[in-house]
Amino acid sequence: MTKYTAVSIACISSLLIQASAQNKMPPTWADEFQGKGSPDPTKWTFEQGFQRNQELQYYQNNAWMENGELIIEARRDKVKNANYDAKSKKWNENRQFGEYTSASLRTVGKYDFQYGRMQVRAKIPSVMGAWPAIWTLGKQGTWPHNGECDVLEYYKPDIILANLVKGNAQAYGSVWDTAKFSVNQHFTKVDPKWRESYHVWTMQWDEEHIRLYIDSTLLNTTAQSWLVNPDTKHGPKNPFKQPHDILLNLAIGGAGGDPSKTTFPLRYHVDYVRVWEGYTKNGAPTNVGLTAKTVSENQPAGTIVGNLAVLDPDPAEVVSYALVGGEGSTHNGAFSISFLSGETRTSVLKTKQTLHHKDGATRSIRIRATDVEGATLDKVLTIDVKKAGSWETCFDD
Ligand SMILES: [Ca+2]
Ligand SMILES: [Ca+2]
Numbered sequence: 001m002t003k004y005t006a007v008s009i010a011c012i013s014s015l016l017i018q019a020s021a022q023n024k025m026p027p028t029w030a031d032e033f034q035g036k037g038s039p040d041p042t043k044w045t046f047e048q049g050f051q052r053n054q055e056l057q058y059y060q061n062n063a064w065m066e067n068g069e070l071i072i073e074a075r076r077d078k079v080k081n082a083n084y085d086a087k088s089k090k091w092n093e094n095r096q097f098g099e100y101t102s103a104s105l106r107t108v109g110k111y112d113f114q115y116g117r118m119q120v121r122a123k124i125p126s127v128m129g130a131w132p133a134i135w136t137l138g139k140q141g142t143w144p145h146n147g148e149c150d151v152l153e154y155y156k157p158d159i160i161l162a163n164l165v166k167g168n169a170q171a172y173g174s175v176w177d178t179a180k181f182s183v184n185q186h187f188t189k190v191d192p193k194w195r196e197s198y199h200v201w202t203m204q205w206d207e208e209h210i211r212l213y214i215d216s217t218l219l220n221t222t223a224q225s226w227l228v229n230p231d232t233k234h235g236p237k238n239p240f241k242q243p244h245d246i247l248l249n250l251a252i253g254g255a256g257g258d259p260s261k262t263t264f265p266l267r268y269h270v271d272y273v274r275v276w277e278g279y280t281k282n283g284a285p286t287n288v289g290l291t292a293k294t295v296s297e298n299q300p301a302g303t304i305v306g307n308l309a310v311l312d313p314d315p316a317e318v319v320s321y322a323l324v325g326g327e328g329s330t331h332n333g334a335f336s337i338s339f340l341s342g343e344t345r346t347s348v349l350k351t352k353q354t355l356h357h358k359d360g361a362t363r364s365i366r367i368r369a370t371d372v373e374g375a376t377l378d379k380v381l382t383i384d385v386k387k388a389g390s391w392e393t394c395f396d397d
Helices: 002-021 183-188
Strands: 029-031 057-059 063-066 069-080 097-102 104-106 116-123 130-138 148-155 159-167 174-182 199-205 209-214 217-223 244-252 266-277 287-290 294-296 304-311 319-323 335-339 346-351 362-371 376-386
Touching (some): 097 244, 116 130, 159 209, 159 217, 174 217, 244 266, 304 362, 319 335, 335 362
Parallel strands (some): 294 376
Antiparallel strands (some): 029 266, 069 097, 116 199, 130 148, 130 244, 159 174, 209 217, 304 346, 335 346, 362 376
């Protein structure tokens, strides 16, 4: 086993070096949160007080930079509502107190962008009552006719959402393209440490589509041809053909559910926000490799064969892998592909059944790598089924 591990790490390193050499284009706008204390006021504005959805938190400046991260903290913390008016009909004025505090940061008036790639690396509090989000809002129009893109939402009963929102014929009337993924079914089953891990959320936005990813998993694809308001009374006809600003927030209550039994404070960690503005040109993946091409016989289903890694010329590329039919796909059914937390170009290949050397020394599978603009590369890989105890491995080309 020691030999197997050493060879695998060498193979992974060589692939990563090749991939990073092609990945140097700096973002056009970014916050790496490298400072200390309050977030950069030239980039971010704090929302204040009660804002939307009758959420429980009273927004204030509960966010700071520390160890290269932005930390947004939600607290169980009673504060007076500065806009309190006992006679008001508005929920955000007739509440005398907030029972929780948190923070919401926006780039509105300081930065917005139209088309390109945005990536955010973060670790979210995935507990009852929490509603962390990464989202964008369009510049012109009232909500939702200005367009809303929820790159990340997490809320009860334990789901990750990726949504696009446009308007209907009424003021404030919304139409949603929602993708929902159960954390337990889709994520913690594959990675038991998913909740404690950092993940990379990607929005790829061009004149044709918006695609939303977590790590290497595509969550939602929405066509611009669908993202059209019925008229221009409340916003532009095409809410995603205009600049959008960026929001990072941690709401409490509302869709997040009842926080009363949750332990506070809650922390939402953001490592970076990077935007490659206008980056819509694309090169297709050029190669797919497997870090270990040998698996021992008689192992249980779910044994890791190795990691899939792609070569692709674009910055911060995200690639999804799938086993597809066609020439070389003879043994697709014996294998499966799973995401790796925090990885956007790399996934893991596992066995789906116990393999026996006597049934054949090699197995061929056909893998399709698809990047964020939908460009694909098919690659046939062969995997050796070794008699127990003998190990050989590596990426061939
Ligand atoms: Ca950072
Ligand atoms: Ca590409």
